[in-house]
Amino acid sequence: MIKECTNSREWISLEEACIELMNIQYRFKEKNDIKDLFNQLLLTIHNNDLAEQATVLRLIRDNGFTALELEILTPVIINIAVNRNTDNSILARKCLVNRAFNHYHIIREKLTSMFDDFLKSEDQYTYRRLAELLFFLDYKDLRKRLMEKCKNSKDKNIVNIYTEFTEKYDF
Template sequence: MTIEPIYSKEWITVNEADTKVRVSRFHFRKTNDLFEQILFALNNDDLAEQATALRFIRDESLNESEFKILTPAIINIAINGNTDNLILARDRLIRGGFNRDYIIREKLTPMFNDFLKTENQYIYRRLAELLFFLNYKELRKRLMEKCKDSKDKNIVNIYTEFTEKYDF
């Protein structure tokens, strides 16, 4: 005797929504302007669109040229972004950049000076965290020197915290 499973209406709703998302993703992958739409969403100020694009590319396999184009937008979100989105962006850089570290370094290095010019403690902190995760010692050293020599005590605190806590 087989007993038919009894699911709650909430489970049925979630399962139906998940099916719709998977079908939509399948059809979206087949569009001609998929990459342009993702790039537009990443550069958009709409945080929900950024998060959707970051989750989409997290689950997709990007080729090298696509990764090169998307990397500056992803770096920008990882440094300047909303706290929820910066976690998704960091994850994409750290995990998605596997075997493509040279692309991230190539794109981050020219952006680095612009981040330093901000003299913003939040940007400096996020940049320090990203540089730690990516293990970019020479850029970390430059950032820590900038923090150490700052007139802003909050920025100096970043230097103190990171040099005590990590191998900077």
């Protein structure tokens, strides 16, 4: 005998909210030019409000963008992924990894151009987030450079990043 499934009120509320979000996105796109949506996303992602930034990252993760739009968005997303505030770094990293399948060259080019500035930071949190991002994107040459920097650091916490990542992953 199959037992009838009853969903909790929370689950039903979540489903309704997801449907409403999709409806709002559709109406926004229908009423506004796609450029307006992109400009709104760009404006909001620069905002320091972490909840709004997370909403934008989810929209970026789940929607397609042109190569030109990704050229503009990618440096911002990289900064969020490597930022010492971890609230949105995981979500930003997921955006980059998802986009890397279709736009590898854009993400690679932007990250490479920003890489030396990240290395100059001498910040253990930045190095840790950067190491995680490089692992997921599988950029071995940049990982090697970062690990060399960590290994030769005078800061014990940064040397620990080298130890942890080389033991845990194929760096």
